[in-house]
Amino acid sequence: MELVSVAALTDDRVIGKEGELPWPSIPADKRQYRARIADAPVILGRRTFDSMRDDLPGAAQIVLSRSEGSFDVDTAHHAGSVDEAVGIAERIGGDAAYVIGGAGIYELFQPHLDRMFLSRVPGEYDGDAYYPAFDEAEWTLVSETEYEEFTLEEWVRDGSPD
Template sequence: MLTFVWAEDENGVIGKEGELPWSLPNDMKFFKEVTLTGNVLMGRKTLESIPNPPLKNRINVVLTRNTEFEKKDIIILNTKDEVLELAKTMDKPLHIIGGADIFNMFVNDVDRLYRTLIHETFEGDVYMPSIDYSLFDLVETVEGHVDEKNIHAHTFQIFERKHA
């Protein structure tokens, strides 16, 4: 199973200069809870944005066009087909965590969406690719708790792809 796990603002912003444009510990907790149920796939730039990679207790897979790229304790793949073949061999979901090019590459293949929608707008330079939500059912919505550490209103949403 392939999933997307991401946070976006009301305009679809998902990043700014290689980082998240907001601080939202609730989202980091949600991200960790979801991704610990499987393994993670990301692009090289997303990997480089993570402090102290790889993400612990998950198989980390990086998809990059750079055939020379190497990183200890990380599976490096160079094509979409290699990712799809690897995903078939995994007994856990492969959670796609970014960036935008990787999301865009798998938008027609993804089975489940885990979206944190932040009810504000931020400056950013990376946007979530367009998703046809008519192909998915919204199966769960949870309002995020706002407090002194989580100052941005947010909603956690889970979508499942419809099957004909």
């Protein structure tokens, strides 16, 4: 199973401010993001899960949290570690599991990722949550798709299956 990170970020890696996106909504980015993860398990932190409860993404949600063991959502699963989250994703099945945040979850999974889809949002925005820095020498940028309000980059870790 491939581990894939999906995030929207600025050039200085800002992904959020006070639990929200710091830039105005970008409908085209939300559409491509939702379509990409629709039929797959997603891995996310508890705060990100709570912020999305009204419109949960993915076919199943694997919530990585030290504190909460169960959720009142049939498709949600608790995981206490990266290994446990990956194990749950493998049991659910599919070709990929998508890591969708927040900042701490991206940081935990960065060494384990095979692929990243990064929506680069132009401009400068004040933020308090950042996508982790990564060594571009370990990755290959395999595609860039220009949209009116962002650029979608696809990165593959060198040595990962294409």
